[in-house]
Amino acid sequence: MSQRQYSQLDKFLIEFDAGLAAMFDKSGSPQRSNPANNESAEGLNPAETRISQGLMRVNHAGEVSAQALYQGQSLTARSKSVQESMQQSALEEVDHLNWCKDRLDELGSHTSYLNPLWFSGSFTIGAAAGLAGDKWSLGFVAETEHQVVVHLESHLQKLPERDEKSRAILEQMKKDEAHHASVAIDSGAAELPTAIKKVMTLCSRIMTSTAYWI
């Protein structure tokens, strides 16, 4: 059977459509059940609820960015084997996005109003990294995932103690993100220059401090 050949424009439109779904919360179906389902809902007081809402909004925004990063990466990846090795990570990011959205719904709060900004910024950076070559785009994925693990560790500290549901989600995400970094490294990631890592840290600080509130 002949396989359809997609032009770069076709691919761009497919990825952009997936991006719109991510921004407007109708992302593809999760592969795994939400780890929060195994935890009983403990009543949070209003102050604790506000903290959990802010933290989970930041995590959802981070997952919107992850969708963009992986889509930008797959659009520009030159080697088929690189594309394929990143596919499972991209699918797990869909799980994360859905889990964070479910938890935000349960906490009675909204996703970040700036999601289109986080998506387009990350998509552009992901695609630009891909244009620089697979080893750099994989390096960018690996560094992003490392930074996300550090960020998740800080959120696990900040979460209200009784919010076991959010904690279960973040614990699983932390394991997955560390694995995604390893996959990128095993696929041939280059170590990014320190200056670029610093800029990435600064960008993620701007995102996390803004998405907490809006």
Ligand SMILES: [Fe+2]
């Ligand atoms: Fe993720």
Ligand SMILES: [Fe+2]
């Ligand atoms: Fe990840």
